[in-house]
Amino acid sequence: MFFHLEHTDPLSHARAGVIHTDHGDIQTPIFMPVGTVGTVKGVHRRELEDEIHAQIILGNTYHLYLRPGTSVLREVGGLHRFEGWTRPILTDSGGYQVFSLSGLRKMTEEGVRFSSHIDGRHLFFTPESVMQIEREIGADIVMAFDECTPGTAEYQYAKQSMERTHRWLDRCIKTFDESPALYDYKQHLFPIVQGCVYKDLRSEAAKRLRDLDRDGYAIGGLAVGEPEETMYEMIEVVGDILPHDKPRYLMGVGTPWNILNAIERGVDMFDCVMPTRNGRNGQIFTWRGVMNMRNKKWETDFSELDPQGTSYVDHQYSRAYTRHLIHAGEMLGLQILSIHNLAFYLELVCVAREHIKAGDFKQWKDAVLPELKQRL
Numbered sequence: 083m084f085f086h087l088e089h090t091d092p093l094s095h096a097r098a099g100v101i102h103t104d105h106g107d108i109q110t111p112i113f114m115p116v117g118t119v120g121t122v123k124g125v126h127r128r129e130l131e132d133e134i135h136a137q138i139i140l141g142n143t144y145h146l147y148l149r150p151g152t153s154v155l156r157e158v159g160g161l162h163r164f165e166g167w168t169r170p171i172l173t174d175s176g177g178y179q180v181f182s183l184s185g186l187r188k189m190t191e192e193g194v195r196f197s198s199h200i201d202g203r204h205l206f207f208t209p210e211s212v213m214q215i216e217r218e219i220g221a222d223i224v225m226a227f228d229e230c231t232p233g234t235a236e237y238q239y240a241k242q243s244m245e246r247t248h249r250w251l252d253r254c255i256k257t258f259d260e261s262p263a264l265y266d267y268k269q270h271l272f273p274i275v276q277g278c279v280y281k282d283l284r285s286e287a288a289k290r291l292r293d294l295d296r297d298g299y300a301i302g303g304l305a306v307g308e309p310e311e312t313m314y315e316m317i318e319v320v321g322d323i324l325p326h327d328k329p330r331y332l333m334g335v336g337t338p339w340n341i342l343n344a345i346e347r348g349v350d351m352f353d354c355v356m357p358t359r360n361g362r363n364g365q366i367f368t369w370r371g372v373m374n375m376r377n378k379k380w381e382t383d384f385s386e387l388d389p390q391g392t393s394y395v396d397h398q399y400s401r402a403y404t405r406h407l408i409h410a411g412e413m414l415g416l417q418i419l420s421i422h423n424l425a426f427y428l429e430l431v432c433v434a435r436e437h438i439k440a441g442d443f444k445q446w447k448d449a450v451l452p453e454l455k456q457r458l
Contacts, residue, residue, distance in 0.1 A: 094443060117141055172224070251273050301316075342451065345447075
């Protein structure tokens with residue numbers, strides 16, 4: 083059994099479960115740190131394991147294809163061995179990165195032609211080639227190749243895009259199911275529900291994907307320009323249709339309150355660059371609210387970075403010292419805030435899981451959200 087559902091919250095759709103992979107179990111709900119090119123920016127593997135308590139990390143197909151290249155990864159035996167990570171890995175399909183290139187790409191029914199943002203090389207991604215690339219990268223969970231539609235897309239374009247994604251999905255599944263595993267463990271392919279902000283399209287996509295009976299399902303094309311409430315509405319539409327005994331993965335989301343609101347609606351898996359990106363820009367998330375460590379108010383605050391924090395950086399470094407590092411442009415400051423944010427996100431989903439198991443998730447979530455959103 084790939085996914086075991088353990089508990090559901092009596093007052094919401096929140097779930098606690100376990101995903102079983104050949105590289106270890108993943109307790110859900112879970113947040114996955116983003117390791118785009120084979121590393122989570124500025125964070126050592128030991129810190130990921132012992133301080134952040136990451137159970138699974140994410141890699142990006144587009145970026146890993148460009149550097150170091152799949153020939154290197156295949157020679158060493160896959161991304162796990164290349165970066166020395168023994169726990170599960172998920173790879174996205176690279177679709178979001180390719181489509182965000184805008185003027186550098188041309189889409190056809192066959193696939194997408196694009197130019198490398200590194201050296202301008204002309205490249206071509208098809209559903210078949212992406213499946214082969216993800217086989218060679220060797221993640222435990224891989225995503226189908228899709229088109230990520232902007233949240234502001236017109237209905238007709240969103241419909242055509244969704245239909246193309248479904249045709250590509252058929253090709254992805256055929257290639258994936260007919261290709262042998264390259265390494266000594268099983269990989270699992272997740273289709274991606276698209277449909278932009280249109281309920282009928284989301285419903286149609288979810289029903290079509292449900293009938294494929296895959297190991298899990300991703301929800302894509304959200305948090306790309308649409309209002310937050312619209313995102314939650316789309317999650318609800320999809321959640322009512324997707325199988326309850328399979329994990330649901332909301333791609334690229336988001337703030338701590340986004341995550342808790344999505345958990346309430348039945349989402350199990352999350353990833354986002356926000357913890358590390360915002361950390362590198364001087365912002366941290368805490369149980370008491372959001373702190374901008376560039377602000378002058380922290381200049382002579384010699385208290386711990388976060389007395390409620392779970393990682394060593396929260397207690398080893400002061401707010402004043404961390405602010406100094408950020409203003410001085412020292413790499414250590416960026417590392418401290420990235421580690422803090424990732425540890426906080428993992429603690430957030432861990433505490434959410436405990437409240438789901440206790441049966442009071444909804445009450446707890448409603449109580450903590452106002453504090454999480456405060457600007458300190």
